[in-house]
Amino acid sequence: MKTRTQIVVLCVMVGFLAVSLRLMNIQFLNRSLYQTASLKEHQRFLQIHGERGTILDRQDHFLVSNQEVPSLVADPILFRTRLSPKNVSARLSPILKVSRAKLEHLLRKHSHFVWIRHGLTKGQAEWIRSHPFPGLFLTAEEKRFYPEGLSSHSVLGSTGTDNSGVSGLEKRYDGFLSGRRGGRILEVSARGRSYFSRDQVSPKGLQGDTVYTTLDGRIQRYAQNTLDEQVSAFDAEGGVVLVMDPWSGAILAMATNNRRMGGGVNPATSMVYEPGSVFKLVTASAALNEHRVTTEERFDGHNGVFYIPGGALHDDEPSQSLTLAQILAKSSNIGISQVALRVGPSLFYKYIQSFGFGQKTGLDFPGESAGIVHPPSRWSHRSIYSLAMGQEVGVTPLQIVTAVSAIANGGHLMQPYLVRKITDAEGHTIFRRKPRLVRRVITAETSRTLLDLMRNVVAPGGTGVKATIDGYDIAGKTGTAQVYDPSKHAYTRKQTIDSFVGVLPADHPSLVILAVVVKPRKISWGGTVAAPLFRKVAEMALVRFRIPSEKQPERKDHSSVDRVVDRRVGSDISENIK
Known part of the structure; x- marks a missing residue:
């Protein structure tokens, strides 16, 4: 009996020792191994991006913000231990609007994480919540939201499925806007259902930066709507409206329509075309x-x-004869060609380059074209006549509005820009744009003289009379560029690019506005199609920015280089142009 008791006691002690050694192995020797295994059973790691930064207009109103939307993710390995991918795919397919084959393929992957469906509707999310499946989880994703509508979409651009910028300002400033990478831990039950989640880093710490633009939301929206109406009314291929502060180069509106011009491009910065008679301003400036x-x-x-x-x-x-004022007012090809002959090829080419043609303006926007300008060595005997009236040269709308702004501000070519500052998640300014003077192109005296001559274009008898605004003096120029037909080796009157560029008010320039309508179906001219479009946008802008019709006595003469950027027009930059 005593021996048996000793044997039992010994066995118990050996068992206890074995258990103790096993516990020691788990708790101390292989602690990390078993801890990791336990976490794998009860936790799922989900890589997340911080909220993408917002984009604001010049009044700090949201142009782009974010909305949270539910999305569906899965742990296929966990899912297959409990359910059949084939059966569940058949149930989910009509709910998610995704093919059964695709769902089954995703659920059979050898992975602990796959995206099943981005951006679920409210009804889809509610169905998933009421029909839980082990290994399927709902997670929150952000989606870009446009409080002002899509009027600024061509400027702001878009993001891809991974929420990175693919076009427009979203692409240009993606490095600032993109949220930082972080992780979200999902706590799951033994049945694979998610019941708790926590972020490794505070969401605010992952948030992208805030981009402040020079765009005015109201003017942008009005310009876009007005442009769309004009393009539709004349059954045109597209068009552009640009509004610029000539003193700083800040772009206040950039409306585009490219309904039949091919997608993926912004006509304001990438469309290269022969400008026609608008280019006569460059010829006159040089002379x-x-x-x-x-x-x-x-x-x-x-x-x-x-x-x-x-x-x-x-x-x-x-x-029979014309003055320079009449040449511009009547848009005389014969008169302006004689003016160009006075300048000569080499000097004329120098001014074309000086005004910024044939080179990118440096706008903070992707996809800008440099245009086409050939050196005099490649000119024919006819080239100087053609160039004088805006042929044999390829420009962009952005280059035109920037060049005319130099005429408006006393002769200074300013670099255009769309973003004035950037702040981080804490509100600290990490980038601030200052107006940048590229070069002086013409003297202040030439600027004043040319602006006076340009008034005649809008006066009775001028080609731009339909741009007239009661109570305001406008300095402008029309352009009707015939499109070159390669098959006929000639320009055709049946297709034109009609434009009007205006400076207002003429005696104290505050805005430069360019309106372009591309290939209207009806026979038209810059003065009949583009000038009315200019007038509508200009009338709204004058009211919006409260621009007086008469020059204010406290304003400095625009011949000064150290001019303070006009706050009334809307620039948020207070530094002097130096």
């Missing part, structure tokens, strides 16, 4: 600045027909 012409002298109108190498130039309104 006046070099004192090759005066405002009093008269040029031979040749009664509407002027023979040049390789053909003849024609004016729609024949004249």
Whole structure:
């Protein structure tokens, strides 16, 4: 009996020792191994991105913000231990609007994490909550939201399924807007159902930066709607409206329509076209600045027909003689070609380059084109006549509005920009844009003279009379560019690109507005299609920015280089232009 008792006691002690050794092995020697195994059973790691940064307008109103939407993810390995991918796919397919084959493929992957469906509707999310499946989890994702509608979409751009920027400002400033990477831990039950989650880092710590633009939300929306109406009314291929502060280069509105021009491009920055008569302002600027012409002298109108190498130039309104003011007002091809001859090829080419044509403006926006400008060595005997009236040169709308802004502000070519500052999640400013002077193009005297001449374009008898605004003096120029037909090796009147660019008010420029309508189906001119579009946008802008019709006595003369950016127009930058 005693021996048996000793044997039992010994066995118990050996068992106790074995258990103790096993516990020691689990708790101390292989603690991390078993801890990891336990976490794998009860936790799922979900990689997340912090909330993408927002984009604001010049009044700090949201142009782009975020909304949380539910999405569906899965742990296929856990899922297959309890359910059949084939059966569940058949049930989920009509609910999620995803094919059974695709769902089954995702649920058979050898992974602990896959995305099943991004951006569930409210009804889909409610169905998943009421029909839980082991290994399927709902998680929150962010989706871009546009409080002002889609009027700024062509500027703001878009994001991909991974929420990274793929176009527009979303792409250009993706490094700032993108949220930082972090992790979310899902606590799951033995049946694989999620009942708790926690973030490894505070969501605010992962948040992207805030981008403040120069765009005015109201003007942008009005310009876009008005442009869309005009394009539709004339059955055009597209169009552009640009509003710029000439003193700083800040873009206040950039509306585009490319309904038949091909997707994926922004016509304001990437459309290269021959500008037509708007380019006569460059020709006149060069001649006046070099004192090759005066405002009093008269040029031979040749009664509407002027023979040049390789053909003849024609004016729609024949004249015997014209002053420079009449050349611009009547948009005379014959007159402006004689002005260009006074300048000469080399000097004319220098001014074309100086105004920024043939090179990118440096706008903080992806996809900008440099345009096309050939050096004089590649010019034919006819080229100087063609260039004088805006042919044989490829420009973008952005280059035109930037060049005319130099005429408006006293001769300074400013670099255009769309973003004025960026702040981090704590509100600290990490980037601030200052107006950048590229170069002086013409003198202040030339600027004043040319602005006075441009008033005649909008006066009775001028080609831009439909741009007139009661109570305000407008300095402008029309453009009707015939499109070159390669098959016929000639320009066709059946297709045109119509434009109007205006400076307002003319005696104290505060805004430069460009309106372009691309290939309207009906026979048209810049003065009949683009000028009315300009007027509608300009009227709204004058009211929006409270711009007076008369020059205010406290304003500095615009010949000063150290001009403070006009706050009334809407620039948030207070530094002087130096």
